[in-house]
Amino acid sequence: MGPTAANRPELAVRWLADRSIGRGDDTGVALRPGIGIALAVANETLALGSDDPGEVLELIRAIEVEIQPRWVWWDRSTADPIARGAIEIARCWDVLTVHRLLHGGWRTSIPIVWAWLHGLSIDSLPAMGQLDLLGAHGDEGDDPENPVRPDRHLRPEWSSGGWGDSPQRLGRWATLALEASQLQRRLLDERPDPGRAHSTARSESAAEFLCAELTLEGLPVDEGEAVRIIADAVGPRPTDEADAERLRARRDAEVLGHLGPGPGVDLRNPADVKAMLRRVAVDVPDTRAWRLEQHRNDHPIVEALLTWRKAERIATTYGYRWLDEHVHGGRLRGEWTSSDGAAGRMTASAGLHNLPAEMRPAVVAETGHVFVRADLGQIEPRVLAAVSGDEALIAATQDDDLYQPIATRLRVERDIAKVAVLGAMYGSTTGESANALRGLERNYPTAMGHLEQAAAAGRAGDDVFTVGGRRVRMWFDDSIDGDIDRARRVAAARGRFARNATIQGAAAEFFKVWAIIVRARAAALDARIVLCLHDELIVHSPRANAEQAAEMLHEALAEAAYRWSPSRDVRYIADVSVIERWSQAKG
DNA sequence: ATCGTAGGCGCC
DNA sequence: AAAGGGCGCCTACGAT
Incomplete structure (x- = not known):
């Protein structure tokens, strides 16, 4: 007879405490909503089945309040449901995120990380299709309930989702995550500055969890205002495909009207545009805007083309389709990742990182709230x-x-x-x-x-x-x-x-340290980070807490500098302002 | 048909 | 001032 639902959170807390897990100590975790949750410490696991996702989250919340361990998980598949439960996790270790730090690049997967940590060739990674070749008649000891195959690779049917099929499997999965993190710690020890490398692994993991939260949170957008801006640039929402085609042709005609008779020109084809410009004696190696800028006065068609391009950008990228796809319930939501494949900056989809200035008046704080916006001054030098x-x-x-x-x-x-x-x-x-x-x-x-x-x-x-x-x-x-x-x-x-x-x-590393400190402190002010933009943070805060939030952003910067900066004497500055819409930011 | 690439442009 | 770095997303186009 298992424990009753009501006392399971306490049971889990006691289980960890009995194993001397305290603040900041590693605890492996894997969860699958509807199946259950498992915790792993050095040599033991606690696997609990539960079809009630609320109960699982309650358990995590209780542990976070009582113990505040370092949660060790494989990737977002466990982080995302915890973020959905709105639990303010303080410390974590995201194995895939740390792998990106250790290995470089962005493309990766759990089986690749496992193979890499064990010195196995990526070329020998098993594919899903061949899973039964060994499994059905294979060697003795090839147990499908063991996630690790005899050849030491992870079983593809586990890593592709089978890890969450039962509480027992969750237990093994949490244990493997913990194992992987320990191997990663050893590799971090080999970096020229191990202390700093470990610190980066922790902050990058926290940033990845922040990304899970940002994906859910979304950026407040006034949809009516957005529609006004789009309509201003490209006209009202087309009623059907034919109408859209008609509007497109009308925009094109504004440019093509400057041309004399000749062959048809596709403005969306750069080669065509280049040829078109040569017809009016404007000779350019390519048709990029900064280059055309210098020929603005050579022929009126250049000006018309530049205007057309701006409108075309709104029409194609930030138009009605973008609105329908990414803005819901007054929030613009995209997918966030904590490190790109190059130097490790955060990335976001849905236009969150490249919203044109013309659209920014539509980014408006909700009723009773303001944006507390801060950007780092001259951060790169x-x-x-x-x-x-x-x-x-x-x-x-x-x-x-x-x-x-x-x-x-x-x-x-x-x-x-x-x-x-x-x-x-x-x-x-x-x-x-x-x-x-x-x-x-x-x-x-x-x-x-x-x-x-x-x-x-x-x-x-x-x-x-x-x-x-x-x-x-x-x-x-x-x-x-x-x-x-x-x-x-x-x-x-x-x-x-x-x-x-x-x-x-x-x-990017410094920015993320700043961001995760702000995230942690914003909670007490009922405020949330809603945008991270390389050197800029936007915090959505109740109006009453705005001044405190602004002060907090400065304090968090000082703390980030203390934690991160290789030189104690470098001065970092931030411009902080309380605004209602993003466009009020002084650029 | 589907994919990857290139030119283009938005932001930092 | 020059046209250097990064990302996401659009279109057209050529290879498969």
């Missing part, structure tokens, strides 16, 4: 100062505008200094900033040396590492076909990529 330890650059970070002291030192205009610093971090070497770049090399040799070292590694095809220990893979274009020019271009591109990745990646 400040991070460069921190990771390189360049004393002169660290000194410059004391200024609110760090480009000013740099300009003074280089004896150039402030904007020239800015371009030079950005160019150094992005790998630009040409143009007017080239002189200033040499000035940077003389005056900030440590910082510039740091960038050059990363670039050299990239050019050689070597992976680079962020200060937090993330491996950044030089994955692209390794085909060698004897084309010297092409090889040189690829090497140069890798150099630029590596140069930027160490800074962009470190800034």
